[in-house]
Amino acid sequence: MADQDDATLGFATRMSHHGRAGARVHGFVNPPVHRGSTVLFPDCESRKAAGKQRYEQVLTYGTAGGPTHHMLEDMIAEIEGGTRALIVGTGLAAVMVPLLAYLKAGDHCLMPDSVYGPARNLADGLMAGFRIETTYYDPLVDEAATRALIRPNTKVVYTESPGSHTFEVQDIPAIARAAHAAGAKVLMDNTWGFHNFQPFAHGVDVSIQALTKYAGGHSDILLGSVAVNTPEDWSIVKGAASQLGQFASPDDCWLCLRGLRTLPVRLKAQAENGLEVARWLEGRPEVLRLLHPALPSHPQHALYARDFAGACSLFGVVLQPRYSDADAEAVVDALSLFGIGASWGGYESLALPTAPSITRTATDPHDFGGPIIRLHIGLEDTADLIADLAQALDRLPR
Ligand SMILES: Cc1ncc(COP(=O)(O)O)c(C=O)c1O
Secondary structure, three states: OOOOOOOOOOOOHHHOOOHHHHOOOOOOOOOOOOOOOOOOOOOOOHHHHHOOOOOOOOOHHHHHHHHHHHHHHHHHHHHHHEEEEEOOOOOOHHHHHHHHHHHHOOOEEEOOOOHHHHHHHHHHHHHOOOEEEEEEEEEOHHHHHHHHHHOOEEEEEEEOOOOOOOOOOHHHHHHHHHHHHHHOOOEEOOOOOOHHHOOOOHHHOOOEEOOOOOOOOOOOOOOOOEEOOOOHHHHHHHHHHHHHHOOOOOOOOOOOOHHHHHHHHHHHHEEEEEEEEHHHHHOOOOEEEEOOOOOOOOOOOOHHHHHHOOOOOOOEEEEEEOOOHHHHHHHHHHHHOOEEEEOOOOOOOEEEEHHHHOOOOOOOHHHOOEEEEEOOOOOOOOHHHHHHHHHHHHOOOO
């Protein structure tokens, strides 16, 4: 077994070797699943001693996590380039925990207008009820514009790059400079970037991942992670998660560990498939433009090229303005190899008309020029996917 902490090893090597050595049993390659609620101690003294280290990877009670959680925590911290990571039950829980950890009544939060919809629901729902005010901002703000949005009570600048459904790439280092100058924390939903965007090297304090997506990779688990890079931030997010009773199924953690072993090849293949399909779509007369940060035609391609080491296979297709939202739905309905459903990151392709899913209050949702279809490209043969898309687009009125 390779030294787990050898940072000179490549990503695929680390994904193959990390999170195994400490848990080898009877010579099997993979660790077992540890399920459990009660943890038994030999005596009261050792139970008290374990309780004093409750934020460490010490077994105290099931809700504090077991060995399967801890192995996945270490893997995610490694991928994100942070020091610690917390595993929670869903990606949305990973959004919620740090927001509620860093914000209290009377505080102000900044959220990009392109934020994942359920995060907006949280801000407008429970957070507003707790008297936490949220301002939605244009995701394309620079440092000066971020500074202008910050108030004395702004405690969190939330980011998500690229944005959900519309794929705006944010200038995270510039936003982080403005936030840190005012003493605010920078939270980022890094699910799209995964290991291709190193959050802590770009000024992020708390990185959120929906492990449900590529990490799980098979559309059969729900999990989230919250990664941090300082002991102070660890105490804050871990403390909030335990107050909120956050827990993840060890079976899902185990499946996620298994998914991570093949993630480097899956993600690379899917990213390549995605780019091939996107390039083909760019040449179609029914298409106005692609919302894919790795394409040179993307308005923030330069920021993407500066900050990201690669893409995933989720992007948007904007149809010509002469088409309606109903036309976009007809295209999606006509596809036979693309499933119609939420989420992404599995091995299978998905398509979703975007219009019903997006809310914009700080920017104009019509700025994109036409109806948008979000595509997630899986591991199928691209020739088949392209043929399927061609027959669906051919049905549109000329
Ligand atoms: C960008 C982003 N963040 C977070 C989530 C939430 O993940 P989960 O479905 O695991 O709650 C999603 C889900 O689609 C997402 O797209």
